Amino acid sequence: MEQVKKLIARAAINALTEALTNIYWYKAELRSFIMNTISDPSILTKLNWEDYKRNIVSTLVNFLARHQDTYQNDLLKLMSEVCKINDFSHLERVDDGKEKAKIAKKSVEALRQQIKGHQDLIEQQKQQEERRARAYEKSLQVTGVQERLDEIKLEFYKLVGSTNPQARGFQLEKIIKDLFSLFDLDPKASFRITGEQIDGGFTFENVDFLFEGKWQQDLVSIQDLDAFSGKLTRKLDNTLGLFLSINGFSEDAVKAHSTGRRLMILMEGSDIMGVLEGRIDLLQLLLRKRRHASQTGNIYLKLHEIITRG
Known part of the structure; x- marks a missing residue:
């Protein structure tokens, strides 16, 4: 019997939307953050970057949430990376910055509370990334060994x-x-x-x-x-x-x-x-x-x- 994949709760999705909307004031900074976090940055080309920031974030997060069979790891990675943000000084430099920083800090804390209910998924993702990293490292080692073997083989042929x-x-x-x-x-x-x-x-x-x-x-x-x-x-x-x-x-x-x-x-x-x-x-x-x-x-x-x- 095929195992049903556990979905991220709607409350956590909403908390991510709120936090992601608040942590950056400028769209360019938001876009850079997302692009360096999700696995398929081409998704960003589907968004209307002329729209309001909240609409952009909602469109992105809802798209990922509707397709969790493919993009659940991206959702989890976004949540994890947002929760790591502790410095909001970049917001304090804009107009009414202290209030914006306060709102962002509060929304990130709310996301941290929501993500506690998904630690099993976070741990699974961590293990998957570690396995991928080990597999990649092993593939490099295998490739390196084969390349060196080929070099030694040529040296041996010359001796014959x-x-x-x-x-x-x-x-x-x-x-x-x-x-x-x-x-x-x-x-x-x-x-x-x-x-x-x-x-x-x-x-x-x-x-x-x-x-x-x-x-x-x-x-x-x-x-x-x-x-x-x-x-x-x-x-x-x-x-x-x-x-x-x-x-x-x-x-x-x-x-x-x-x-x-x-x-x-x-x-x-x-x-x-x-x-x-x-x-x-x-x-x-x-x-x-x-x-x-x-x-x-x-x-x-x-x-x-x-x-x-x-």
Whole structure:
């Protein structure tokens, strides 16, 4: 059953009309206030600004009130903003200003009393605005992440055709650090490269990881993973490792380190490309690899397996 929307009481509508009529003497000031308060300022073009001020305000407020399914938030926003007005010195500067300010202050106070009966609607509106603000902020963040991913992807593409191992190592180090920073993985500044090997660290879900990367023609061997495992065993018990090999790992290396105490998870070039192309979030990729290693013992879960399993 469709829920019926609660309407703003007629007494509150009348109080808004009275207060909105009295808080400004000049139509230009009134128009500016309304234009900066309601969500659709084009409504103001429907009003006859040559008419008396009270008629202008009545026409506007009654229009909003008749269409509360669309404009109730605008009514509530007008009420809230009018109720915030405490300074009436702008009225005191016109003829008979003290009396005009007194009338305006009294009408605003009357609106404040009426709005007390609509605090539930005011709170709903506040929550809606907060949700919209969070959604907008999130959309900006998502857009920013995607734009930066595209930039890093272009940098990675340039490396693919490089034939200079030293230069490629330096660039790969930068790309990995930029990627980890983008996903708030706190890459440590102590990244070090030797030829095409990168060493460093990052933090994921409050666990410290050592990182090692290789970009070489051959598959990473069991000896390479043995050496990395040795580094990990010399660290604190809760330290894990992430080994990136752009061109993959030998089968015996994966099998040897998928038994016993599993200290590391493995990542290859296709994983990096999956992240850069937006097919998977880096944090989700790490989480799935780590969970799979914990549950099955296999430290080399590949991207296509993650995607096909959903």
